[in-house]
Amino acid sequence: MIPFNLERAESLEQALEFLDRDGTEVKIIAGGTDLMVELREISPGEKGPGTVLDITPIDEIRGIKDDGSTITVGALTPHREISSSPIILQYAPLLASACSTVGAAQHRNIATIGGNVINGSPAADSVPALVALNAEAVFQSKSGERVSLLKDIYLKPYQTDIKDDEILTAVRFPRLPEGATSSYIKLGRRNALAISRMNVAVVLVIKDGEITEARISPGSTTPTPDRITTAEELLIGKEPSEELFRRAGQAVSEEMINRSGRRWSTPYKEPVIAALTARALGEAAGEGV
Amino acid sequence: MNQNPEIIGTSPKRVDVREKVTGAARYGSDLKMEGMLYAKVKHAEYPHAKILSVKTGRAKKLKGVAAVATAADVPGNPAFGAIIIDNQPIAGDKVRYLGDAVAVVAAETEAIAEKAVSLIKVKYKELPGLFDPRDALKPDAPLIHEDGNLIVHHKTRRGDIEAGFAAADRVIERSYSVQRVDHAYIEPEVVVAYFEPDGTLVVKGSHQSIFNIRSAVSGVMGLPLSKVRIVQASLGGSFGGKDDVMSVLSCRAGILAQQTGRPVMLSNSREDSLIESYKRHPYFMDYKVGVKNDGTITAMEIKMVADGGAYASMTQFVTWRSVVHATGPYRVPHVKTDVYGVYTNNTYTGAFRGFGSPQITFAYESLMDEIAEELGMEPLEFRRINILHDNDITATGQILDHTVSVGQALDVTTSASGWEEKRARFPKENSGRIMKRGIGLACSYRGVALGAEGVDATGATVRIHSDGSVDVATGLVEMGQGLKTIFSQIVAAELGIPIDKIQYRPTDTSLIVDGGPTVASRSTIMGGSAVKKAAIGVRERLFQAVSEKLDVAPEDLIAADEKIMLKNDPSRSVAFLEAIALALETGLNLSCFGWHLSPPIWWDEEAGKGDAYFTYVYACQIAEVEVDPETGKVNVVEVWAAHDVGKAINPDTVRGQIYGGVATAIGYGLLEDVEMVDGVTKTMNMDEYLIPTAMDVGKINAIILENYDKYGPYGAKSIAEPTAELCAPAIANAVYHATGKRIRDLPLNLERIVLGHKLIKKKRRVR
Numbered sequence A: 001m002i003p004f005n006l007e008r009a010e011s012l013e014q015a016l017e018f019l020d021r022d023g024t025e026v027k028i029i030a031g032g033t034d035l036m037v038e039l040r041e042i043s044p045g046e047k048g049p050g051t052v053l054d055i056t057p058i059d060e061i062r063g064i065k066d067d068g069s070t071i072t073v074g075a076l077t078p079h080r081e082i083s084s085s086p087i088i089l090q091y092a093p094l095l096a097s098a099c100s101t102v103g104a105a106q107h108r109n110i111a112t113i114g115g116n117v118i119n120g121s122p123a124a125d126s127v128p129a130l131v132a133l134n135a136e137a138v139f140q141s142k143s144g145e146r147v148s149l150l151k152d153i154y155l156k157p158y159q160t161d162i163k164d165d166e167i168l169t170a171v172r173f174p175r176l177p178e179g180a181t182s183s184y185i186k187l188g189r190r191n192a193l194a195i196s197r198m199n200v201a202v203v204l205v206i207k208d209g210e211i212t213e214a215r216i217s218p219g220s221t222t223p224t225p226d227r228i229t230t231a232e233e234l235l236i237g238k239e240p241s242e243e244l245f246r247r248a249g250q251a252v253s254e255e256m257i258n259r260s261g262r263r264w265s266t267p268y269k270e271p272v273i274a275a276l277t278a279r280a281l282g283e284a285a286g287e288g289v
Numbered sequence B: 001m002n003q004n005p006e007i008i009g010t011s012p013k014r015v016d017v018r019e020k021v022t023g024a025a026r027y028g029s030d031l032k033m034e035g036m037l038y039a040k041v042k043h044a045e046y047p048h049a050k051i052l053s054v055k056t057g058r059a060k061k062l063k064g065v066a067a068v069a070t071a072a073d074v075p076g077n078p079a080f081g082a083i084i085i086d087n088q089p090i091a092g093d094k095v096r097y098l099g100d101a102v103a104v105v106a107a108e109t110e111a112i113a114e115k116a117v118s119l120i121k122v123k124y125k126e127l128p129g130l131f132d133p134r135d136a137l138k139p140d141a142p143l144i145h146e147d148g149n150l151i152v153h154h155k156t157r158r159g160d161i162e163a164g165f166a167a168a169d170r171v172i173e174r175s176y177s178v179q180r181v182d183h184a185y186i187e188p189e190v191v192v193a194y195f196e197p198d199g200t201l202v203v204k205g206s207h208q209s210i211f212n213i214r215s216a217v218s219g220v221m222g223l224p225l226s227k228v229r230i231v232q233a234s235l236g237g238s239f240g241g242k243d244d245v246m247s248v249l250s251c252r253a254g255i256l257a258q259q260t261g262r263p264v265m266l267s268n269s270r271e272d273s274l275i276e277s278y279k280r281h282p283y284f285m286d287y288k289v290g291v292k293n294d295g296t297i298t299a300m301e302i303k304m305v306a307d308g309g310a311y312a313s314m315t316q317f318v319t320w321r322s323v324v325h326a327t328g329p330y331r332v333p334h335v336k337t338d339v340y341g342v343y344t345n346n347t348y349t350g351a352f353r354g355f356g357s358p359q360i361t362f363a364y365e366s367l368m369d370e371i372a373e374e375l376g377m378e379p380l381e382f383r384r385i386n387i388l389h390d391n392d393i394t395a396t397g398q399i400l401d402h403t404v405s406v407g408q409a410l411d412v413t414t415s416a417s418g419w420e421e422k423r424a425r426f427p428k429e430n431s432g433r434i435m436k437r438g439i440g441l442a443c444s445y446r447g448v449a450l451g452a453e454g455v456d457a458t459g460a461t462v463r464i465h466s467d468g469s470v471d472v473a474t475g476l477v478e479m480g481q482g483l484k485t486i487f488s489q490i491v492a493a494e495l496g497i498p499i500d501k502i503q504y505r506p507t508d509t510s511l512i513v514d515g516g517p518t519v520a521s522r523s524t525i526m527g528g529s530a531v532k533k534a535a536i537g538v539r540e541r542l543f544q545a546v547s548e549k550l551d552v553a554p555e556d557l558i559a560a561d562e563k564i565m566l567k568n569d570p571s572r573s574v575a576f577l578e579a580i581a582l583a584l585e586t587g588l589n590l591s592c593f594g595w596h597l598s599p600p601i602w603w604d605e606e607a608g609k610g611d612a613y614f615t616y617v618y619a620c621q622i623a624e625v626e627v628d629p630e631t632g633k634v635n636v637v638e639v640w641a642a643h644d645v646g647k648a649i650n651p652d653t654v655r656g657q658i659y660g661g662v663a664t665a666i667g668y669g670l671l672e673d674v675e676m677v678d679g680v681t682k683t684m685n686m687d688e689y690l691i692p693t694a695m696d697v698g699k700i701n702a703i704i705l706e707n708y709d710k711y712g713p714y715g716a717k718s719i720a721e722p723t724a725e726l727c728a729p730a731i732a733n734a735v736y737h738a739t740g741k742r743i744r745d746l747p748l749n750l751e752r753i754v755l756g757h758k759l760i761k762k763k764r765r766v767r
């Protein structure tokens, strides 16, 4: 651990002002559950942030809003609040389920969705669900607002395109379409307090026995989070079946290898992401498949 | 005679519970002292290298640094050890693993000490490293210590092994391996060392076996034993893990305290602890078994290689326990077992709850299921044919002259778990479901206390004070297992007084004579016997005073309900307080020391035979699991654990031991693995070294069996370690039942279940 200054921002304006003035060495702290671990690993002599900016007093970027079509989740909203929110449970249940699997209760009470998104871990639980929801990330800086498709902010594992003077203020996404079903499956080594070995979020719309929309978003699978359109396309216009879902799962693992190549962990991940995907699709499609 | 039997066999509130739950208990890192310095260690940068030079000049000059010590500053012996004197608190000529220290620093703050460590420059000549004990045994292997890489070779011989195989209808061979695991106590190691004005070195901290630590410190510091005081702070878990490593920390801090004349705290981070502290031995185990078609075992030939790491530590003793028990609780007329403990450049290995048994139990209990399968028998049926009974002879030639209860343990666990029905039903139900159910069992026998590996004796002092309060002191330590409560119950029982009258004295080497280590599940049977003797001794003095007053024979008195009374006429009595006054008036000494020496046992190392332990405990555990064969996830649904403890002096404590031991074994079976690649520890903190949470343990049914043992206090034997040796093989057998996959290497993690082998990460994380 290295010493650093701790600054506290009481408002968004104050925070943006501070970031504008001192652009390079500042690290934002929200719940701190990623950042504190990271700071502890910096040994004396190594370079680290000179200042840590605490944004937790900023109420404007906390909480869940629903305007009837779009749901906005403030960056400071903790996982616990998301997983128990009636809005999320009704219009984006896969996100509630993803957030309910983060760490243990202690983490979920303090760790925020903004931190989860910006930390950029390939195993982050909320991110695949957000990508499946077609979420956008909303950034604010002194010079204004920037909105980007959430999946596009990721440059590589643990790195987003956030600028030094920006704060993530919210993630937002359209309500799931009428009749849509969804599922989020996490595979961890333990039943609690486990980082995802792999996970997957899916959304299906089935009309008159035919799949009309499909979104498949796996975690810890591709270098940056994304929907796997090759697998989604397989499903469109088809009747849901176990066999079909297996093929979609297969397509996800093929795409994983296309993007990441064969790595030390591929022998395990290849069959497992296929199985998890098939299972999530089955869960979303419900009884009878 | 048992004076106040009511309290034996009950579960009074733990005597130290209040201080622990209120946070008042003082653990090692709470022991801040005025003027105290903080120490940090400069660790080795190669797993095996000659040290050419250590440059400490820049570190010494840093503001706030009080001392920098290297091997040249060690005042006494350069090393310590139980049998082989090889463990160097500060390495001099050579480093042998990455946890070795080349220098230690004391400074005003931890941050300054850390900075100073980064300024120390060491020149090395790297030597070829050995990371697999089987490589270390090759004739051309480089030497880690001058006398060769073999730490020890133990053997067991019974009958005629060739004749045994000749009598067999089939010979079955299997190999198993187990990984390196960490104790993962919640509190990493910590000490505070300082000198008293009279020149006594005091080291307080998270100590387990205080007398072992005292002798190490005495040797390395060049101080007489009488001038070293080791004091135990409240302990945040140990499980066998806070012995040698605490000796190392104590010596390092002691040297710095001597150099600076100030108190020095040395506190390990979790990373330090994972790299530096000793682990449970990884084993490679080859079994060859002869069986008849009717299921009788005729012979077993066993070869095992244990990875001892850089220092011998307890390897001789750990592997001896393995060589004695390697055949399991079965009748095997012809036995040839060889166990080799070997040096490598990995983190050294030593004592860990189980002590050489979790390894072999995994092998022989997996094997029993495999043989049963080959013979077309059910695992239970096959075990019943071969298990030990009263008066049977063990692999080491010992006649078991007590109640041999492994059969009873099998009976109660199988009936409690619905074994027969589930064995038949699960396979039928599994085809239609994602999560496959399975149920598996494992049983064991285990020698109690140190055994013939050494002299086993321990002492206790019980003092009665003039106001009726009583205190007890022993050299054995509380580490969460409940020893203070058990010993207080024994004193309460023998003196006929309530348990809240009894105070447990600090565990301090200056307060009592060396009573050996707190290990080998020996505290209740050995320490309890010593406490009982001390309590009886002091009670006899009260009886002497009372017998004069009442004019009766002392033998006719009993102590109960805070009175000394006539056995046949309780109306004739003297209050406990009055009895004390009577005794003190006549000048009687109301402090008594009890010493307990184990019954005679023997071991012939050359012949590989002996009466290895004076008694044994028996157990069986059954695990019901669900397995997801597509992802490799295993959930332990429920466990049934039956343990014969002789007599449960405190049943809640026995159950607590069972719950904890099962949880430890679930971690061993499914999750835990201190991964090392070329001597580098890759699991550096608890995010990568995964232990089970409450959500991973499942329901545990603790079943206590009581078969009186003549050698224990009130018939009690032991419980701590056997609880941790069974669940891993029970799980492996259950996974086989569920999926048909036989996994012969631990842990059964996601990758092993899916692929049958583990994945090796190529990327290294160097410290």
Ligand SMILES: Cc1cc2nc3c(=O)[nH]c(=O)nc-3n(C[C@H](O)[C@H](O)[C@H](O)COP(=O)(O)OP(=O)(O)OC[C@H]3O[C@@H](n4cnc5c(N)ncnc54)[C@H](O)[C@@H]3O)c2cc1C
Binding pocket: A027, A028, A029, A030, A031, A032, A033, A034, A035, A036, A037, A055, A075, A076, A101, A102, A103, A104, A107, A110, A111, A112, A113, A114, A115, A116, A117, A118, A119, A123, A124, A125, A126, A162, A166, A167, A168, A169, A193, A194, A195, A196
């Ligand atoms: C024991 C443990 C278990 C965990 N288990 C899980 C798990 O199961 N699943 C999982 O997904 N994660 C897990 N995590 C990781 C972590 O808890 C989550 O990623 C969490 O959501 C991070 O949120 P935070 O508020 O604590 O972020 P912080 O640590 O405060 O911040 C994380 C990063 O995001 C930046 N940041 C935070 N907020 C903003 C903002 N509004 N604008 C710009 N930058 C910002 C910070 O500068 C920092 O770089 C675990 C962590 C721990 C310690």
